[in-house]
Amino acid sequence: MAPAGSCIDHSEAGKVAQRMSLDGVLNVNKPDGWTSHDVVQRIRSGLGIQKVGHAGTLDPHATGVLPVLIGKGTKVAQYLLGWEKEYGAVLQLGQRTDTQDAWGTVLQESPVESLTEDSIRAVFTKFQGSIQQVPPMYSAMKIGGQPLYKKARKGETVDRPAKTVVIHHLEIQRIDIPDVAFRVVCSKGTYVRTLCEDIGNLLHVGGHLKWLQRRRVGPIHVDQALDVEALLGGLEFSNLDGAFLGLDQALDGFPAVEVDGDDARKVLHGNAISWDRVDNSCLESNVSPRGDNMVRVKQKDGQLLALGRGPVFQAGKAGPVLAIETVFA
Template identity: 40%
Template structure:
């Protein structure tokens, strides 16, 4: 196998509860080459489009990571969690029954455009050379500085009782969990991310992605000379 000549990009629908690295490891083992990486982490509790690059295409990872992302999902208002998603236990905050659709839309408008966002403590960002989720799990507080991001679209697609469905397109580095927290603060009742799916990266769409296990089986059955 001439690995230096081989390069490929895979669009994968990441399964729920898998880490992005779990997916990379599966593809790496199926291809039997070391040079495999993903172009943008998805949290274990998120699903959707993960771009995995192999061989010489790993040089394109930064290019893919810089492209616009689109997500759909659900926020729950009236409560929060330490991680702003369901990784941590739900903490009730305030009765959301008085919140109206117009208030939700106004909150979304305030979080649209060029904004400063504080990333979650339970994230893979490095501070002083250490990933902040490692510090959070060890019970250590890390000061997170606000970072500029761009939320290009923030559409509310459903609002029913305490659940808000959304579609968001945004720049690299935007945390949807942080948007949940910020929306909860604007509404004054708390919020967390219940469900998240990445539907697009640049021009690459989830509907063109492969189911992981099917892709792995296909790669395992490839003749080596095709690599």
């Protein structure tokens, strides 16, 4: 469990953080037993920064990369949730639990003596590419406005629609029956717990997640992640390379366009501007009426001003425009 308090004096860490004007994404290594909310609360109080959030919840017993959003970084959560994720995991075969992991109640046990490495590997190959997953009852997914886990704690079960997720890479690293250690690279919305149960079910013995570490979220890697207490103790503020992404770095998956002068001022007020006034030399010229061309909007001096979509058509506009979604400056 996350400790209720700490003997570390966090005042100096907070002063350093304020001097650095942190706006972006901190790469934090979430400890076992902490909720993602625990980490956010500890950093908020320890650094004295009010605007703190996270992008992508980790279960309490999972460890590894938790992207913590600082300052204006809290504005970009929705744009980062689509980052590809990589996990290291251990599947335990022969037991099915109500939570699909090792911390739930065992619902069924099956003998595993008949399992072979070849049969296990053959089933793993069936979970590559686009697959269908039914979200677990013990999850934060909402149905009827209420998180599923609240219904599950009351003993309720509700129908959940299957969702398409993508398994980009699935690699077995070790087989020591009943345990199977593996690495998975997957799309957003993938439940590794459910992947474990589905593999166990296809092997006719059941299975659950025994151990999980998130090793990567987009460009953020666990080997560069900061320990929470070391961060709050001010031990690592002088060396944040790889552990902190400014807003521009965090969003560099989106192409950039430039504006200047009066147009920059309009952008800062959230106003759309004519596309022919935008320096968009790095973009293709296709116009999307759907407005799915997300771009970073920068000033000529390189300062990130906003996120927008363009070129798009808007009602009442004679031609394509740059529509502003989120202003940073």
